[in-house]
Amino acid sequence: MKLKSVDISRTASAATIVFEALRKAIIEGELQDGEPLRQDEIARMFNTSRIPVREAISRLEEQGLVKSQRYKGAVVAGLSLEEASEVFDFRALVECEVIRRAVPQMSPTLLAEARAYCEDFAASPNPMDWGDLNRKFHGALYSACALPYHISVVDNAMDRIDRYLRAQLVLSDGMERANIEHLAILEACEKGDAERAAALTLAHIEGAKASLAEHMKSR
Amino acid sequence: MKLKSVDISRTASAATIVFEALRKAIIEGELQDGEPLRQDEIARMFNTSRIPVREAISRLEEQGLVKSQRYKGAVVAGLSLEEASEVFDFRALVECEVIRRAVPQMSPTLLAEARAYCEDFAASPNPMDWGDLNRKFHGALYSACALPYHISVVDNAMDRIDRYLRAQLVLSDGMERANIEHLAILEACEKGDAERAAALTLAHIEGAKASLAEHMKSR
DNA sequence: ATATTGAATATTGGATCCAATATCCAGTAG
DNA sequence: CTACTGGATATTGGATCCAATATTCAATAT
Structure with missing residues (x-):
């Protein structure tokens, strides 16, 4: 039929x-x-x-x-600075492992998709879209790891801090740096260098944590 | 008043x-x-x-x-062998980090409490209590890390596989080995050796994973 | 005998109603 | 004027009822 x-x-x-x-x-x-x-x-x-x-x-x-x-x-439910910091630490731990295991399994198609999100992110004029595209970029890379439970847990962690990240992307120069770091991560993935991708992801998350801490303290 | x-x-x-x-x-x-x-x-x-x-x-x-x-x-919701294995991998990743950060903060009181659970676990004649005491032992050690989000996530992961672990503790010689490994972990904690506690925890979880895989395949 | 249809039953999803509790405010005693 | 009391209103938690869908099974046609 x-x-x-x-x-x-x-x-x-x-x-x-x-x-x-x-x-x-x-x-x-x-x-x-x-x-x-x-x-x-x-x-x-x-x-x-x-x-x-x-x-x-x-x-x-x-x-x-x-x-x-x-x-x-x-x-x-809002998060205190300490609670948000802990979520960042958690993300650092899990996302590094996820991308480390994802890199060897990334197809050219997937990499192209991730690159597209990355470029959309860089080019998007609308701050409302940044948070979405940021998640789509990372999510695309992570999806190759074939670890659905890990990914669902990371998604939940991300949900908790997303709004703070968004606010901070808009208010600071976070957008520029995020974009540079995304490109570096993507490049490492394309070269198949899992350890480098993991290290860059770690730096990316810790950088965001530090930047958010700065931002939250001043408020 | x-x-x-x-x-x-x-x-x-x-x-x-x-x-x-x-x-x-x-x-x-x-x-x-x-x-x-x-x-x-x-x-x-x-x-x-x-x-x-x-x-x-x-x-x-x-x-x-x-x-x-x-x-x-x-x-x-039951888990396939692959899904259960992934949860074990996740636990290995997170629980190692949790105990690594918990060890430096363990008070003598806490260690005594953990030892009590450990002994109860070893001495309990009732298989229905093993699962509970096992969780209480590990939970007591983890509670020192002051990372409530990490702990809640580990708890949820544990919830998903608890019944399989229980069944396996009863059916195999898992009980004996678990007890030996618990004592070794506890000892490392008492000595303040975080890296050793983490390594032992890793082995503990991977052993349980392997043993469960054996058990699930035969079924 | 097997496959299909349609009615009877079982089960879930949602609406409405009632009870329990919280919040707000006026009134009163001091 | 302030602190307490008691009632009016708002809000949530739960019970009951109705609608939508699934499941079962008897009846029928091939």
Whole structure:
């Protein structure tokens, strides 16, 4: 039978739609740290009832993106400088290993894809897109490692600090340096030098951590 | 005012109680891989409605302990050998770093506590307790590292493979070897030798991985 | 006998309603 | 004027009901 088929059983429930929208709003920084999430208000915005909203919020809490207190509601979970630093340390540990194991398995197609994201990142005039393209670039490289659990954990770590990185990319000269470092990482990958790619990734993450620490302290 | 006070706002909701009970049942292997979780049945067991049960299940899904399909329900998420192996590799990476950073900060009190768990583990006649005491031992050592995010991530990784480890501890001679390795790790910690503790932890985890692989292949 | 259809049942997803708790504010005592 | 009390309002947690989908199984056609 010739028919463009779709797996209907995987269509999104209302709860999933709300979850993804809230997650996006949080990691992009559209919802401020500490901002309360009112079930009623969100339900009205999505034209649904509070039940799927509650499910979405409880999932976000499990992901560490919101904190809730019984009968008081949920607020966006912000990170202290110490907490954010720890997440960076964690990323450094895991992402270095991921890219080390990814490099030997990168196909030319994948490298071309990563290069495209890298160039988009450098060329994009819209700061709102930087965070996305940054993640797409790194994600493309990491995807070659064939370690789905590692990648899912890194994604969650990234979710927690994404909004701070975005803010900092916009406010400082972080954009320029990020771009130079991306090119260096990409080059190491293209040459098949896993150790160098890992070392550069380490520097990239530690640099971002230091820069963010500077930025958060001054605030 | 002298009064033994309790923070009532942190008392557990029905959803939390169900979540924790299901989580425990899954990681202890009481619920088989692939076993469906019927909302109605669970609700009746806890004498509540399906609403908190659904919230519990959606949290479990976010933790990766169950998988659900729209309108079909949730089942306990089992791991293939490859998936389990990846989780072990991840644990090796993170737990080594955690114990390396924990060793310099271990107080005599903490070491005594860890030794107590270690001895309980060795002496416990009840296989049902082994998994618990094993986690308490490692958890006690790790708690000194003051890296709460790392620890929470390790906990989640452990949740995913706990039931397989338990089954294997019971069925093979894993218990004996685990005990010897625990003592060696503890000794390294007491001597303040972080690198040795990390190396022993690595061997401990890789040994468990190999042993589990053997066990899963034969099944 | 096997495959297909359609009704009956089971199960999940969501809406609405009620109860429990928190928050806010006016009133009152000191 | 300040601190406490009590009620009005807002918000969350849970129960019940309804709609949408899946599953099972009997009936039927080939």
